Amino acid sequence: MWTAILVFTLLALALGLLLGYAGQAFKVEGDPLADKIDALLPQTQCGQCGFPGCRPYAEAIARGEADINQCPPGGEATIKALADLLGVEPKPLSAEHGVEKPKMVAWIDEQVCIGCTLCIQACPVDAILGAPKLMHTVIADECTGCELCIAPCPVDCIYMLPVKAPLEQWHWPSPDKRLEIAESPASPVQMS
Amino acid sequence: MMSTRILHRFPGGLHPQQHKAESNATPIRRAALPKQLVLPLKQHIGAAAEPVVKVGERVLRNQLLARAEGYVSAPIHAPTSGVVVAIEERTIPHPSGLRAPCIVLECDGLDAAMQAFEPWPNFNQIAPLLLRERVREAGIVGLGGAVFPSAVKMAGSVGTPIHTVLLNGAECEPYITCDDRLMRERAEEILRGGQILLHVAGAKKCLVGIEDNKPEAIAAVRSAAQDLADERFEIVAIPTIYPSGAEKQLLYVLTGEKVSRESRVTEHGYLGQNVGTAAAIYRAVALGEPLTRRIVTLTGSGLSAPGNWDAPLGILASDLIAQAGGYQADVARLIFGGPMGGFALSSDELPVTKAANCFLALSAADAPADPLPMPCIRCGKCAEACPVELQPQQLLWDARAGEFERAEKQDSLFECIECGICAAVCPSHIPLVQYFRYAKSEIWQRERDQEKAGLARERFEFRNLRLERDKQEREAMLAAKRAQLAAQKPQEGGAAVDDKQKAILEAMERAKARKATMQQDKGEGV
Numbered sequence: 187m188w189t190a191i192l193v194f195t196l197l198a199l200a201l202g203l204l205l206g207y208a209g210q211a212f213k214v215e216g217d218p219l220a221d222k223i224d225a226l227l228p229q230t231q232c233g234q235c236g237f238p239g240c241r242p243y244a245e246a247i248a249r250g251e252a253d254i255n256q257c258p259p260g261g262e263a264t265i266k267a268l269a270d271l272l273g274v275e276p277k278p279l280s281a282e283h284g285v286e287k288p289k290m291v292a293w294i295d296e297q298v299c300i301g302c303t304l305c306i307q308a309c310p311v312d313a314i315l316g317a318p319k320l321m322h323t324v325i326a327d328e329c330t331g332c333e334l335c336i337a338p339c340p341v342d343c344i345y346m347l348p349v350k351a352p353l354e355q356w357h358w359p360s361p362d363k364r365l366e367i368a369e370s371p372a373s374p375v376q377m378s
Numbered sequence: 379m380m381s382t383r384i385l386h387r388f389p390g391g392l393h394p395q396q397h398k399a400e401s402n403a404t405p406i407r408r409a410a411l412p413k414q415l416v417l418p419l420k421q422h423i424g425a426a427a428e429p430v431v432k433v434g435e436r437v438l439r440n441q442l443l444a445r446a447e448g449y450v451s452a453p454i455h456a457p458t459s460g461v462v463v464a465i466e467e468r469t470i471p472h473p474s475g476l477r478a479p480c481i482v483l484e485c486d487g488l489d490a491a492m493q494a495f496e497p498w499p500n501f502n503q504i505a506p507l508l509l510r511e512r513v514r515e516a517g518i519v520g521l522g523g524a525v526f527p528s529a530v531k532m533a534g535s536v537g538t539p540i541h542t543v544l545l546n547g548a549e550c551e552p553y554i555t556c557d558d559r560l561m562r563e564r565a566e567e568i569l570r571g572g573q574i575l576l577h578v579a580g581a582k583k584c585l586v587g588i589e590d591n592k593p594e595a596i597a598a599v600r601s602a603a604q605d606l607a608d609e610r611f612e613i614v615a616i617p618t619i620y621p622s623g624a625e626k627q628l629l630y631v632l633t634g635e636k637v638s639r640e641s642r643v644t645e646h647g648y649l650g651q652n653v654g655t656a657a658a659i660y661r662a663v664a665l666g667e668p669l670t671r672r673i674v675t676l677t678g679s680g681l682s683a684p685g686n687w688d689a690p691l692g693i694l695a696s697d698l699i700a701q702a703g704g705y706q707a708d709v710a711r712l713i714f715g716g717p718m719g720g721f722a723l724s725s726d727e728l729p730v731t732k733a734a735n736c737f738l739a740l741s742a743a744d745a746p747a748d749p750l751p752m753p754c755i756r757c758g759k760c761a762e763a764c765p766v767e768l769q770p771q772q773l774l775w776d777a778r779a780g781e782f783e784r785a786e787k788q789d790s791l792f793e794c795i796e797c798g799i800c801a802a803v804c805p806s807h808i809p810l811v812q813y814f815r816y817a818k819s820e821i822w823q824r825e826r827d828q829e830k831a832g833l834a835r836e837r838f839e840f841r842n843l844r845l846e847r848d849k850q851e852r853e854a855m856l857a858a859k860r861a862q863l864a865a866q867k868p869q870e871g872g873a874a875v876d877d878k879q880k881a882i883l884e885a886m887e888r889a890k891a892r893k894a895t896m897q898q899d900k901g902e903g904v
Contacts, residue, residue: 221539227835239838263824266780311837330834353420356474357823358815361751362778 220248226267230259231310233333234284241311247272258284259331290331290346292324298343303345305335383614386634388627390765391556391619392799394552394718396591401677401684402555402743406563408688409701411458415483415692416729417443418470422519422781424450425527429481435462436486440668443481446514452527453517457670457690458484459490471714471728472780473721480729483692496667506578509663510758516662517669517732522546522557522623522652523715524771525733528659531651532578535644540579544632544643545572547588547595548623551716554736556673557653559686564657565602569611571656574663576610579649584611586653587628591618620718621797623651627765639793651904654735674730676702680709680739689730695737696726710742718798751803752806760800760810770810777817782824785817792818796849 208211226245237243246252247268254268255277262279269276294305294314301319313329316322324335324344332334336344352359420426427444431437437456444454463484467477495512513530534540545568549557561568572584586603588596596615603611616622616631626637630646632689637643643650646828651659654673661667670691676699677684683703695712699705714728715736726737760770768790776785785791791814800810 198820224835227831229831229838231834231838240835241839263780310841311834311839312841313800328833328837330830344564347536351480353472353474355823355826356472356476358473358819360816360820361809361812 188200196306214232217245218247220245220270223247223268226260226264226271228260228264230330230332232259232330233332234258236283253277255280256283258286259271260327261286281373289349291326291329291349292331292333292335293326293345293347294324295343296321296323298341304338304340304342308338309333310334345365381677383612383632384634385614385616386631387617387619388622388630388765389767390763390799391621392763392802393618394620394802395567396474396618397553397677398555398558398591399677401553401675401686402558404685406559406673406686406688407866409690409693409698411485411487411489411690412693412697413485414463414694415460415690416468416694417446417454417457417458417481417483418468418729419454419479419481419693420470420733421454421525421691421731421733422452423524424448426451427451427454429465431462431465431481433462433465436460437462437483439489439491439669440492441492441666446517446527450530452514452519452526453668454691455494455517455668455670455807457692458483458485460485460486471723471731471734475724483834485730485895493666494668495662495868496859497664497666499664501574501663502577506580506664509574509578512663512782516658516667518655518658518662519621519669519732520652520670521654521658521732521735523719523733523735525731528655528761530576530830531644532649535642538645538647540581540644540649541583542633543572543575543579543584544625544629544648545575545584545586545653545656546593546623546625546628547586547599547653548628549592550589550618550620551605551621551736553677553738554675554716555677556675556686556735558595558652560657560673560691561592561787564600564689565595565598566605567657567660569602569606569608569651569656570601570664571651571658571660572611573606573608574659574897575649575651575656581649582610585632586611586613587616587622587667588613588634589618590615597832612710620799621765621795624765624795624797626795637789663828669732672730672732672734674734675700675736677736678713678739679741679744680706684708689860691732693730694726695723695728695730695734696702697738699726699739705739706741708741708743710741711740711745713738718802719796741878748809749807751808754808757805758804759805763799765797765799766795770792770814773817774808774810774813777813782821786821791821794818798877839866 205284224241226238227244229240229321231239233239235243236343243252247254255265257264258279264278265279266276284372295301299315301321303316305322306314306316310332311328311330314322314335331346333346419771425447428447429444431443437443438459439456441456442453443456446453461484461563462481468480469475470478495515501509510529510532513532516526517664519525520528547557576584577720586599588599596613600613603613614632621627622631625643629635629637629643637646658669671688672691674687674689676687680701681699685702687698687702689698712723712726714723714734715721717738720738754771754774756770756771764770773789773791774784776789794814796811796815798811804810
């Protein structure tokens with residue numbers, strides 16, 4: 187019996203040391219859960235969730251301090267992805283944080299712009315180009331449509347325009363959504 | 379050259395009701411030139427062509443209008459002489475019904491031509507690389523409907539030499555007959571195109587696969603092969619079953635080789651081209667003609683006189699149909715391509731493009747409104763009929779539930795060739811293939827969004843980094859300034875106090891002196 191006790195004690199000791207060592211050696215820097223959550227967020231950095239950017243919101247979700255339904259730009263798809271990741275039930279978008287809107291980009295009316303640079307300072311992704319007393323313009327490809335530039339503009343010359351998708355990015359609609367509308371078109375089978 | 383080849387049967391497939399006879403009885407007619415041609419800049423897979431002409435410029439037939447933009451792209455040439463009147467967005471034949479940039483050419487009726495390229499009738503003496511370059515410059519793309527640039531395909535796959543050329547004359551769509559008529563009337567052009575492909579690829583053998591519902595075409599191609607006395611050709615009659623014209627299915631029927639979704643037939647040493655493409659390659663090489671025309675089938679119960687037309691690219695379907703005698707009174711629907719893989723058009727004011735193998739006009743009797751879909755009863759008919767052995771009923775659940783990851787990873791959504799058989803056989807009339815198209819474009823959309831989000835994250839993080847760095851730099855600068863001031867204070871500050879006090883003392887003394895003089899004056903005055 188003593189042999190058994192000795193063997194198991196030694197085994198427990200050895201394994202414990204091994205685990206302790208592994209814990210130190212393979213320590214993961216940062217918060218992997220927050221990283222995973224952040225990867226699912228749309229990165230508009232709009233702050234509609236109540237946090238200053240997507241990363242802080244992701245960290246708040248990871249800490250359990252924020253709900254998964256506070257991201258209007260991500261909408262239903264993001265909520266569903268977050269629910270899948272966290273193993274919780276998806277829920278509708280929280281109304282107090284906003285509504286899901288089609289994708290937009292900011293556009294500056296260059297005739298009206300006075301070159302104050304306030305929008306440049308507000309843009310979280312550096313998508314506005316310009317200098318003091320010189321006209322500003324939005325780099326449409328980089329704009330996330332967060333609307334943070336609208337409020338600071340003293341002359342109200344920034345407008346949100348719907349994104350014009352090129353033909354290559356055209357999207358087949360779901361038959362579920364258009365069954366009542368009309369016969370659905372189709373694309374040619376590839377037969378070269 | 380009768381074939382003794384063992385043919386293979388791919389899984390599933392469909393025998394749709396044949397409607398070839400409606401349009402294949404009359405010879406190909408040459409369409410008259412309309413007033414205007416509308417040439418979309420993107421008639422092919424890849425990047426849109428870049429215009430090289432300006433509005434107002436007079437051009438000749440065969441003149442380059444737009445050059446290829448990048449490797450996977452194709453140039454566009456003028457189908458006739460005239461004046462470029464606009465380069466603007468026009469509605470193009472696309473399931474979205476969207477507009478895209480087009481060159482609008484006002485025809486002058488003279489049809490004055492220029493020689494675009496030097497004719498090479500003895501193409502066997504020309505280097506394969508030059509021939510491939512010619513095919514690229516002539517704007518030739520897959521005319522079976524896939525419109526993939528032929529020169530790119532002819533480059534083959536790195537590391538796998540092409541041993542066999544496949545000429546695809548299957549034409550399995552039940553209404554389309556443009557390849558049928560082409561094979562009957564221009565078999566020699568097709569086979570000479572095949573010889574060019576054999577030469578370019580360095581291949582030893584050329585298989586021509588033709589569905590056995592086209593006996594005249596098979597006979598014509600066989601007799602042309604006999605006339606050419608070229609032992610490399612083997613003309614094979616294959617059973618009529620949809621979709622035998624899809625490239626991988628055709629290869630399987632002819633050779634029994636299976637090609638997985640990730641690889642292409644070129645990786646197995648085969649080079650597939652549609653028979654129409656082969657004829658276009660011949661004309662580009664031997665006659666020096668760019669691709670400016672194609673054969674279009676006009677058919678269906680909604681037309682008064684179905685048939686095949688040799689039409690200039692850019693002619694509007696409405697013009698072409700008017701030349702063909704117009705519509706029947708009860709026409710209900712116009713389809714671009716065949717009934718299986720094509721799509722409905724909302725208007726006929728759309729140009730013939732390189733992809734336009736057929737305009738199918740159906741009468742109300744042939745095109746009943748789609749019955750309302752009923753719930754899936756899991757009968758499994760779609761799975762039995764699927765030529766790529768998918769489980770369409772399972773994919774339907776995935777697409778409906780938004781389980782796109784499962785559709786992609788587990789249920790192999792991207793193996794779907796969108797042949798439309800599943801939707802055709804479904805007893806519940808579920809538009810299965812539409813769900814799969816939707817799911818595919820949704821997955822692509824998400825990939826694009828993901829990419830954009832990654833970029834935005836990078837920019838956001840860099841901006842924060844920059845702001846933080848600026849703040850630190852400013853603080854460091856201020857601290858340095860403060861330290862400098864503090865260091866200067868003792869000497870400079872002391873001297874300044876002395877000066878001030880001296881000035882004050884001097885001023886006080888001056889005031890005292892003045893007071894004294896004033897009192898003196900007073901005293902004297904009193």
